[in-house]
Amino acid sequence: MSDHPAPPTLDDVARAAGVSTATVSRCLNDPKMVSAPTRERVDSAIKTLGYTPNFAARFMAVQRTFTVGAIIPTMENAIFARGLQAFQEELHHHGYTLLVSSSAYQAEAEEEQVRALVARGADGLLLIGYDRDQALYDYLQRQRVPVLAAWSFDPDAAIPSIGFDNRSAMRALTTQVLGMGHTRVAMISAHSAENDRARMRIEGARIAMEQNGLSADDLYVVEVSYDINEGAEAFKTLMTGPNRPSLVLCGNDVLAVGAMRGAAELGLSVPDDVSITGFDDIELAQVVTPALTTVHVPHRQMGRLAAQQLVDMIENKTDGAGKELESHVVMRGSVAEPRS
Amino acid sequence: MSDHPAPPTLDDVARAAGVSTATVSRCLNDPKMVSAPTRERVDSAIKTLGYTPNFAARFMAVQRTFTVGAIIPTMENAIFARGLQAFQEELHHHGYTLLVSSSAYQAEAEEEQVRALVARGADGLLLIGYDRDQALYDYLQRQRVPVLAAWSFDPDAAIPSIGFDNRSAMRALTTQVLGMGHTRVAMISAHSAENDRARMRIEGARIAMEQNGLSADDLYVVEVSYDINEGAEAFKTLMTGPNRPSLVLCGNDVLAVGAMRGAAELGLSVPDDVSITGFDDIELAQVVTPALTTVHVPHRQMGRLAAQQLVDMIENKTDGAGKELESHVVMRGSVAEPRS
DNA sequence: CGGCAGTATGTAAGCGCTTGCATTTTCAAT
DNA sequence: ATTGAAAATGCAAGCGCTTACATACTGCCG
Numbered sequence: 031m032s033d034h035p036a037p038p039t040l041d042d043v044a045r046a047a048g049v050s051t052a053t054v055s056r057c058l059n060d061p062k063m064v065s066a067p068t069r070e071r072v073d074s075a076i077k078t079l080g081y082t083p084n085f086a087a088r089f090m091a092v093q094r095t096f097t098v099g100a101i102i103p104t105m106e107n108a109i110f111a112r113g114l115q116a117f118q119e120e121l122h123h124h125g126y127t128l129l130v131s132s133s134a135y136q137a138e139a140e141e142e143q144v145r146a147l148v149a150r151g152a153d154g155l156l157l158i159g160y161d162r163d164q165a166l167y168d169y170l171q172r173q174r175v176p177v178l179a180a181w182s183f184d185p186d187a188a189i190p191s192i193g194f195d196n197r198s199a200m201r202a203l204t205t206q207v208l209g210m211g212h213t214r215v216a217m218i219s220a221h222s223a224e225n226d227r228a229r230m231r232i233e234g235a236r237i238a239m240e241q242n243g244l245s246a247d248d249l250y251v252v253e254v255s256y257d258i259n260e261g262a263e264a265f266k267t268l269m270t271g272p273n274r275p276s277l278v279l280c281g282n283d284v285l286a287v288g289a290m291r292g293a294a295e296l297g298l299s300v301p302d303d304v305s306i307t308g309f310d311d312i313e314l315a316q317v318v319t320p321a322l323t324t325v326h327v328p329h330r331q332m333g334r335l336a337a338q339q340l341v342d343m344i345e346n347k348t349d350g351a352g353k354e355l356e357s358h359v360v361m362r363g364s365v366a367e368p369r370s
Numbered sequence: 371m372s373d374h375p376a377p378p379t380l381d382d383v384a385r386a387a388g389v390s391t392a393t394v395s396r397c398l399n400d401p402k403m404v405s406a407p408t409r410e411r412v413d414s415a416i417k418t419l420g421y422t423p424n425f426a427a428r429f430m431a432v433q434r435t436f437t438v439g440a441i442i443p444t445m446e447n448a449i450f451a452r453g454l455q456a457f458q459e460e461l462h463h464h465g466y467t468l469l470v471s472s473s474a475y476q477a478e479a480e481e482e483q484v485r486a487l488v489a490r491g492a493d494g495l496l497l498i499g500y501d502r503d504q505a506l507y508d509y510l511q512r513q514r515v516p517v518l519a520a521w522s523f524d525p526d527a528a529i530p531s532i533g534f535d536n537r538s539a540m541r542a543l544t545t546q547v548l549g550m551g552h553t554r555v556a557m558i559s560a561h562s563a564e565n566d567r568a569r570m571r572i573e574g575a576r577i578a579m580e581q582n583g584l585s586a587d588d589l590y591v592v593e594v595s596y597d598i599n600e601g602a603e604a605f606k607t608l609m610t611g612p613n614r615p616s617l618v619l620c621g622n623d624v625l626a627v628g629a630m631r632g633a634a635e636l637g638l639s640v641p642d643d644v645s646i647t648g649f650d651d652i653e654l655a656q657v658v659t660p661a662l663t664t665v666h667v668p669h670r671q672m673g674r675l676a677a678q679q680l681v682d683m684i685e686n687k688t689d690g691a692g693k694e695l696e697s698h699v700v701m702r703g704s705v706a707e708p709r710s
Numbered sequence: 711c712g713g714c715a716g717t718a719t720g721t722a723a724g725c726g727c728t729t730g731c732a733t734t735t736t737c738a739a740t
Numbered sequence: 741a742t743t744g745a746a747a748a749t750g751c752a753a754g755c756g757c758t759t760a761c762a763t764a765c766t767g768c769c770g
Contacts, residue, residue: 427726
C-alpha cells in the first residue's frame with residue numbers, strides 16, 4: 031500500500047539519489063571517497079527510505095562478517111555472564127559483534143551450534159573448555175575458523191586456551207579447608223564425562239586429600255547437573271546417608287547454594303553442622319547467608335583477554351598462544367572447624 | 371596446504387558427486403526429489419568434503435532465515451533467563467533459531483541491536499516491554515519485520531504483547547503487605563523513564579497506598595539501575611536517612627536481594643527491623659535468608675506463548691492479538707508486621 | 711590550449727545458494 | 741518397438757552487496 035512493497039535495497043537508494051550503487055556503497059563504507067554534495071544526497075536518500083544494508087549480501091561480497099560466536103554451556107545462571115559481558119565489550123572495541131548461544135551442557139547441541147555459527151559466517155569462535163570431539167576440531171580447521179577455549183587452561187590442548195588451572199585452584203581451596211581438621215568430606219560435582227573443568231576440580235580435590243594425609247578414595251563424589259535444585263537434592267542425600275560428611279565441596283557456586291538450601295531444609299546449620307564450599311565466586315556467593323567460601327575467578331579479565339586473543343587470531347592468522355590466569359581462594363563464612 | 375584452499379561450496383560438492391548444483395541443493399532441502407543412488411553419492415561427497423551450507427547465500431536466495439531475534443535488557447542476571455529459555459525451546463520446535471543480544475537497558479543500544487538483527491535477516495523480533503521510540507516501530511514496519519513485546523501486557527500498545535499486568539501485580543503485592551500495618555514505606559525502583567515495567571510497578575504501589583488509606587505521595591521512590599550493589603546502596607541510604615521506612619518495596623528481586631545485603635551490612639534484621647519485597651520470583655528469591663516475598667511471574671509460559679505467537683505472526687502475516695498472563699503474590703519470610 | 715595528474719563516478723563481475731523452467735531419462739502401457 | 745506421462749536432473753537467472761577496472765570530469769602546468 032504505502033511506500034515500497036519491500037524493504038529498500040542499495041539499488042533503491044541509488045535510484046533515489048540519482049547515483050550508481052557503487053557510489054552508495056562507498057558512501058557507506060568509505061565516505062571520504064565520495065564528494066560532499068553527492069554524499070549528502072545519498073545520506074538523505076538513505077534516511078528517507080529507512081534503508082539498512084543487508085548483512086548477508088555484504089557478507090557474500092566480502093567474505094567477512096566481523097562477527098564472532100560464543101557457545102556457552104548455559105545462560106540460566108550467572109557463571110558465564112560476567113566473563114561474556116567483558117568478552118563482548120572488548121570485541122566491540124575492535125569492531126566485532128558477538129553472537130551467543132548455549133549448548134545446555136550437551137555435546138551434540140554444541141556441535142549443532144558450532145555449525146550454525148560457522149554457516150552464519152562467524153569469523154571466530156569462543157568455546158568453553160576443551161573437552162570435545164576431535165572431529166569437531168577437524169571440521170573447524172577445514173572451515174578455517176579460529177577457535178579459542180576459555181574457562182580452562184591447558185597448554186597441550188588442540189586449541190589455544192585462556193583460563194585458569196581448575197585443578198590447582200580446587201586443590202588450593204580444598205587444602206585450605208582441610209586444614210581446619212575435616213576428615214569426612216564429600217563432593218557434589220557436575221557430570222565430569224565431557225567437562226574438563228568438572229574433572230579437573232575433582233582431581234584437584236583428590237590431590238589435596240592425599241597431600242593432607244587422607245586417601246583420595248575417601249572423597250565421595252556425586253555427580254549431578256549444574257542446577258540449584260539438583261545441588262540441594264544431592265546434598266540432602268549425602269547428609270541423610272551413612273557416614274555423613276562434615277565438609278561438602280561443590281563443583282561451583284550454584285551447586286553450593288543449592289547445598290545451602292538443602293541444609294536449611296534439613297535444619298542443619300552452616301557452617302556449624304557442615305561446611306560448604308563453591309567455585310567461581312559469582313554474585314550469588316556473597317548474597318547467601320553465610321557467604322560462600324569459594325574460588326575467585328578473574329571473569330572479566332578472562333573475557334577481555336579472550337576477545338583480544340581471538341581478534342588477533344582472526345586478523346593475523348596467528349595461532350595464538352593462550353594464557354593462564356590466576357585464581358584465588360576466598361574464605362568466607364560457610365566453612366568452619368568440624369564439630370568434635 | 372592440505373585439502374582445499376577454502377571451505378567447500380555447493381559447487382565443490384556438485385563436482386565431487388558428478389551432478390549439478392541444483393541437485394545438491396535439492397538433496398539438502400527436499401531429499402525426496404532426488405533418486406536414491408544420486409542422493410547417496412551427494413551425501414557422501416558432502417561428508418567427505420565436510421561441507422556446511424552457507425547461510426548467507428541461502429538467505430539471499432530465499433529471503434527467509436528461520437531466525438528470530440530477541441533483545442533483552444540484560445544477561446547479567448536471571449530475570450529473563452528462564453523465559454528466554456522457554457522461548458527458544460518453543461522456537462526450536464517450530465524450526466526456528468534464536469539470536470539473543472542485550473541492550474544494557476539503553477535505548478540507543480537497543481535500536482542498534484534491532485538494526486543489526488534486521489540486517490541479519492531475522493524473520494521476527496522479540497522485545498521486552500513496549501516503551502520505545504515510535505521511529506523504531508516505523509522502521510520495523512517498513513522493514514516488514516513482525517515484532518512482539520513480552521514481560522508486559524498492554525492491549526493498546528503499538529505492537530502486540532504477551533505478558534502480565536505489572537501495575538496490578540504490584541498493587542496486589544503492596545496491598546497484601548500493607549495489610550500487616552506498615553505506614554512508612556519506600557520503594558527502590560529501576561529507572562522508570564524508558565521502562566514501562568518499572569513505571570507500572572511504581573504506579574501499582576501508589577494505587578495500593580491510596581486504597582489502603584495512605585497517600586500515594588508518601589511513597590518515597592528512589593530509582594537506580596537493576597544491580598545488586600545499587601540496591602544495597604540505595605537501601606542503606608534509605609535506612610540511614612530521616613523517616614526510616616518499615617517496608618521497602620523493590621522493583622525486582624535483584625534489587626531486593628541487594629537491599630537484603632544492605633540490611634545485613636547495617637546490622638538490621640529482615641523482617642524484624644524492616645520488611646523487604648521483590649518482584650519476578652527468580653531463583654535468587656528462594657535462596658536468600660529469609661526467602662523473599664515477591665510476585666511470581668509465569669516466565670516459562672510467557673516464553674512459550676511468545677514463541678508461538680511470533681511464529682504465527684511470521685508465517686501467517688497475522689497481526690497477533692497478544693495475551694495477558696496471570697501473576698501471583700508469593701508470601702515468604704522477608705516481610706512481617708512493623709515494630710510497634 | 712593540449713595533456714596529464716588526480717579525483718569522482720559508473721560498469722559489471724562475482725560471492726554461494728535456490729528455483730522456475732527446460733531437458734533428459736525412466737518405464738509402463740500399448 | 742513406440743509413445744507419452746512422470747520422475748529426475750540440469751540450466752541459468754537473480755537475491756543485494758562490494759570492488760577492480762574503466763570512464764568521465766576537474767584543474768593546472770608547460
